[in-house]
Amino acid sequence: MNMGKRVAGGVTAAGGFMAAGVAAGVKYEGRKDMALVYSEAPCIVAGVFTSNVVKAAPVVWDKEVVDSGRDVHAVIVNSGIANACTGKQGFAYCRETAEAAAEALGIREDGVLVASTGVIGMQLPMDKVRAGVHMLAGAKADSPEAGADAACAIMTTDTVSKEAAVTVEIGGKTVTVGGMCKGSGMIHPNMCTMLAFVTTDVRITRELLQEALRRDVQDTFNMISVDGDTSTNDTLLVLANGEAGNPLIAEKGEDYDAFCQALHEINEILAKKMAGDGEGATALFEAKVIHAANKDDARLLARSVICSSLTKAAIFGHDANWGRILCALGYSGAVFDPEKMELYFESRAGKMLIYRDGQAADYSEEEATKLLSEPEVTVIADMKMGEAAASAWGCDLSYEYVKINADYRS
Amino acid sequence: MNMGKRVAGGVTAAGGFMAAGVAAGVKYEGRKDMALVYSEAPCIVAGVFTSNVVKAAPVVWDKEVVDSGRDVHAVIVNSGIANACTGKQGFAYCRETAEAAAEALGIREDGVLVASTGVIGMQLPMDKVRAGVHMLAGAKADSPEAGADAACAIMTTDTVSKEAAVTVEIGGKTVTVGGMCKGSGMIHPNMCTMLAFVTTDVRITRELLQEALRRDVQDTFNMISVDGDTSTNDTLLVLANGEAGNPLIAEKGEDYDAFCQALHEINEILAKKMAGDGEGATALFEAKVIHAANKDDARLLARSVICSSLTKAAIFGHDANWGRILCALGYSGAVFDPEKMELYFESRAGKMLIYRDGQAADYSEEEATKLLSEPEVTVIADMKMGEAAASAWGCDLSYEYVKINADYRS
Numbered sequence: 001m002n003m004g005k006r007v008a009g010g011v012t013a014a015g016g017f018m019a020a021g022v023a024a025g026v027k028y029e030g031r032k033d034m035a036l037v038y039s040e041a042p043c044i045v046a047g048v049f050t051s052n053v054v055k056a057a058p059v060v061w062d063k064e065v066v067d068s069g070r071d072v073h074a075v076i077v078n079s080g081i082a083n084a085c086t087g088k089q090g091f092a093y094c095r096e097t098a099e100a101a102a103e104a105l106g107i108r109e110d111g112v113l114v115a116s117t118g119v120i121g122m123q124l125p126m127d128k129v130r131a132g133v134h135m136l137a138g139a140k141a142d143s144p145e146a147g148a149d150a151a152c153a154i155m156t157t158d159t160v161s162k163e164a165a166v167t168v169e170i171g172g173k174t175v176t177v178g179g180m181c182k183g184s185g186m187i188h189p190n191m192c193t194m195l196a197f198v199t200t201d202v203r204i205t206r207e208l209l210q211e212a213l214r215r216d217v218q219d220t221f222n223m224i225s226v227d228g229d230t231s232t233n234d235t236l237l238v239l240a241n242g243e244a245g246n247p248l249i250a251e252k253g254e255d256y257d258a259f260c261q262a263l264h265e266i267n268e269i270l271a272k273k274m275a276g277d278g279e280g281a282t283a284l285f286e287a288k289v290i291h292a293a294n295k296d297d298a299r300l301l302a303r304s305v306i307c308s309s310l311t312k313a314a315i316f317g318h319d320a321n322w323g324r325i326l327c328a329l330g331y332s333g334a335v336f337d338p339e340k341m342e343l344y345f346e347s348r349a350g351k352m353l354i355y356r357d358g359q360a361a362d363y364s365e366e367e368a369t370k371l372l373s374e375p376e377v378t379v380i381a382d383m384k385m386g387e388a389a390a391s392a393w394g395c396d397l398s399y400e401y402v403k404i405n406a407d408y409r410s
Numbered sequence: 411m412n413m414g415k416r417v418a419g420g421v422t423a424a425g426g427f428m429a430a431g432v433a434a435g436v437k438y439e440g441r442k443d444m445a446l447v448y449s450e451a452p453c454i455v456a457g458v459f460t461s462n463v464v465k466a467a468p469v470v471w472d473k474e475v476v477d478s479g480r481d482v483h484a485v486i487v488n489s490g491i492a493n494a495c496t497g498k499q500g501f502a503y504c505r506e507t508a509e510a511a512a513e514a515l516g517i518r519e520d521g522v523l524v525a526s527t528g529v530i531g532m533q534l535p536m537d538k539v540r541a542g543v544h545m546l547a548g549a550k551a552d553s554p555e556a557g558a559d560a561a562c563a564i565m566t567t568d569t570v571s572k573e574a575a576v577t578v579e580i581g582g583k584t585v586t587v588g589g590m591c592k593g594s595g596m597i598h599p600n601m602c603t604m605l606a607f608v609t610t611d612v613r614i615t616r617e618l619l620q621e622a623l624r625r626d627v628q629d630t631f632n633m634i635s636v637d638g639d640t641s642t643n644d645t646l647l648v649l650a651n652g653e654a655g656n657p658l659i660a661e662k663g664e665d666y667d668a669f670c671q672a673l674h675e676i677n678e679i680l681a682k683k684m685a686g687d688g689e690g691a692t693a694l695f696e697a698k699v700i701h702a703a704n705k706d707d708a709r710l711l712a713r714s715v716i717c718s719s720l721t722k723a724a725i726f727g728h729d730a731n732w733g734r735i736l737c738a739l740g741y742s743g744a745v746f747d748p749e750k751m752e753l754y755f756e757s758r759a760g761k762m763l764i765y766r767d768g769q770a771a772d773y774s775e776e777e778a779t780k781l782l783s784e785p786e787v788t789v790i791a792d793m794k795m796g797e798a799a800a801s802a803w804g805c806d807l808s809y810e811y812v813k814i815n816a817d818y819r820s
Binding site: 051052053054055082084085086087088089090119120121230231232309310313314316317319321322323324326327329330331332334335336338339355357358359360397398399401402403404405406 | 461463464465494495497498499500529530531640642719720723724726727729731732734737739740741742744745746748749767768769770808809811812814815816
């Protein structure tokens with residue numbers, strides 16, 4: 001499969017998409033806190049949402065829209081307040097936000113998606129949200145700057161905004177897939193929530209778009225974790241408006257595979273950006289499992305390692321404490337032979353065999369610490385069982401994580 | 411069921427048990443690091459061990475002894491080095507330790523249990539271990555002081571030693587159950603490992619002792635967590651030498667229930683001590699789930715709350731961030747109605763309704779912070795589903811946790 005071509009921009013990279021980010025004063029002072037993604041042409045939409053029993057009001061709203069199969073035109077996002085655990089009032093506010101967007105943009109209210117991220121249990125200040133929606137409608141543009149504004153407006157404890165876009169040739173046409181996200185994780189997201197929005201001008205059926213998304217998240221967003229807490233608000237939406245003019249992708253085949261590859265690239269890039277910007281993180285930490293007995297085991301093993309608090313703290317300390325990694329593999333639920341497998345550390349500084357034959361390999365702690373002091377660190381677990389592989393991405397556990405979360409609401 | 415009577419002491423409280431703790435210089439300098447528990451009279455032994463696929467050598471050794479049904483006389487424990495991921499050599503060291511103990515104590519080597527806790531992947535310095543075993547044999551005594559020495563010697567990052575004992579009347583005789591432990595957790599222990607040793611002079615069959623232990627850990631040691639990492643070394647042993655002279659407990663009934671109650675008290679006390687002394691902890695954090703649909707759900711819900719990093723960080727910050735608790739209940743795997751349940755915080759400072767009807771109750775943040783500033787904090791989740799209840803114990807997540815674990819091996 002050919003890789004997509006990386007291009008500048010995010011949600012406005014694909015043809016026909018506009019965006020905006022404005023300071024509506026929902027909760028934060030002096031920064032952008034509301035975002036719009038908009039397409040004049042109707043979009044089909046696919047979505048995946050938090051598996052948490054406690055679902056925020058916008059998740060309930062969006063699931064209904066996605067399941068209905070209706071075309072959509074806009075997504076309204078606010079940061080600062082999650083609109084979760086807000087009862088009937090909270091759900092009514094989703095409708096009021098959609099109504100305001102419908103009025104400001106001249107579209108149907110049932111074609112508006114909403115998303116929120118921030119503190120749980122607080123009600124949205126609807127006057128400010130309504131005013132924000134009107135500001136967004138006035139500010140919307142198809143420029144890279146407008147996309148960047150939107151990406152900034154959805155941040156909470158994120159330290160950098162997160163965007164990416166790729167192009168791919170499908171049926172003689174250039175198809176663009178772009179996206180933005182915030183937060184850290186899908187299965188195990190930071191409470192301040194993972195939100196991701198992908199836009200594309202591909203022509204594809206709604207069924208295939210949903211299937212492509214559902215399949216791909218297993219190896220991308222579901223393989224990252226910052227702290228093991230699955231948010232009430234996690235939302236990943238893909239909007240497709242067909243403006244690329246490629247022959248409609250209505251069945252699996254070469255065109256579908258090419259689109260899936262582009263979607264996968266965007267999802268993986270965004271997922272890794274989230275993991276690397278986990279709260280308090282100083283390093284992106286990847287666990288790459290190879291030669292596992294099967295794909296499920298490979299995923300279990302990789303995720304177990306990047307979820308281990310002790311391993312994460314050791315990575316923060318640049319300490320080659322491989323025993324903790326072996327331990328995390330051991331309680332993952334996958335079966336393997338600790339005497340047969342091998343562990344390696346890898347980063348820009350090199351690659352090093354750390355463990356084999358049931359005990360430490362002959363390596364230099366000093367060299368290992370140097371290798372682990374890079375901003376991107378990978379542990380490779382060669383299970384010597386079969387042919388399956390998987391990667392998972394997380395980050396280290398730092399003082400800063402505790403600081404951010406001990407005092408998040410103040 | 412009558413509660414047992416709390417008495418002073420730990421592993422030497424029960425009749426016929428001796429203990430010792432000495433500084434053998436295994437890894438730590440200037441502190442006790444080897445412990446002995448000994449009974450001249452032969453003991454039956456029950457045990458539960460880590461579920462980790464990667465098992466330390468002493469776990470493999472002890473499982474074999476427990477499964478064999480052989481009588482035992484002694485347990486030798488070292489701190490500093492875990493003897494995990496040490497290959498064949500590590501297992502050979504278990505045997506050499508048992509041989510040394512057999513020689514020093516005049517007992518059979520196959521009646522010696524061993525346990526280790528500390529750094530993974532390092533080999534034991536056997537000269538020091540052998541010398542330590544001989545020191546232990548010389549120092550052993552049945553005094554409370556000897557028990558306290560042993561409890562100190564098994565500590566790693568523990569900040570306090572952990573002992574408890576109770577007595578109970580069975581068949582007209584006073585039966586004592588006492589124990590010591592270190593570390594933090596069974597299902598989710600701190601990598602520096604949970605080790606717990608319970609001694610009792612009850613007369614009971616080996617089968618019933620094992621059953622009592624296996625049943626009780628589900629509500630005690632398996633309900634605590636410090637950081638979600640299941641150690642390679644977790645071991646809980648119960649030794650019974652029959653010296654109380656009660657009529658042999660060979661079937662279930664009043665006597666068995668009385669013993670189970672005493673065992674439960676010791677296990678719960680020790681488990682809570684471990685949770686409260688979790689690495690870096692400033693508070694013991696209890697999650698009490700009531701009116702759950704069934705016992706499995708109650709346990710799932712309670713454990714999910716005390717395992718949530720975000721909730722633990724909020725407890726450290728004395729922040730009544732109940733949304734994180736609701737979120738953790740939501741991803742626990744148990745099904746419930748967030749609109750119907752209620753949440754309370756409770757501590758020595760009082761009890762407060764925090765959440766009901768799907769949203770925040772009308773409470774004072776200031777009062778809540780005061781309540782959460784106590785050294786023992788409980789959240790009560792009333793699921794309004796049925797009659798099942800469960801408690802789980804953890805601790806807050808502090809800067810100190812990160813510090814300890816970023817730099818554990820140096």
